[in-house]
Amino acid sequence: MRNIRITVNHPVGLHARPAAQFVQTASKYESEITVANLTKESAVINAKSILLVLTLGVHQGHEIEIVADGTDEQVALSALKDLVDNNFGEETASAASEEGNQDA
Numbered sequence: 001m002r003n004i005r006i007t008v009n010h011p012v013g014l015h016a017r018p019a020a021q022f023v024q025t026a027s028k029y030e031s032e033i034t035v036a037n038l039t040k041e042s043a044v045i046n047a048k049s050i051l052l053v054l055t056l057g058v059h060q061g062h063e064i065e066i067v068a069d070g071t072d073e074q075v076a077l078s079a080l081k082d083l084v085d086n087n088f089g090e091e092t093a094s095a096a097s098e099e100g101n102q103d104a
Helices: 016-027 050-055 073-085 091-103
Strands: 002-007 032-037 063-069
Touching: 002 073, 016 032, 016 050, 016 073, 063 073
Parallel strands: none
Antiparallel strands: 002 063, 032 063
């Protein structure tokens, strides 16, 4: 069993599209994966359930703990960490949008 703690920096936190991406990524792995919102001291929930992930109420700046237990636990945690660290793939899209606005 391995775990990581990470701060969510996405402007909407772990809601809507970021939550769906988080669940889709977690679901790719056979390991049991759970997540908890440490900032709100939430319950530990199944990271492969979109409804449960949405109930965590993770907002920008909240710290979460992800735990994986199984044969691919390290790979699963790395993928989820990369997803959160890379702002769910929106960092470059946001920067490109800002650049486009400056040219107008």
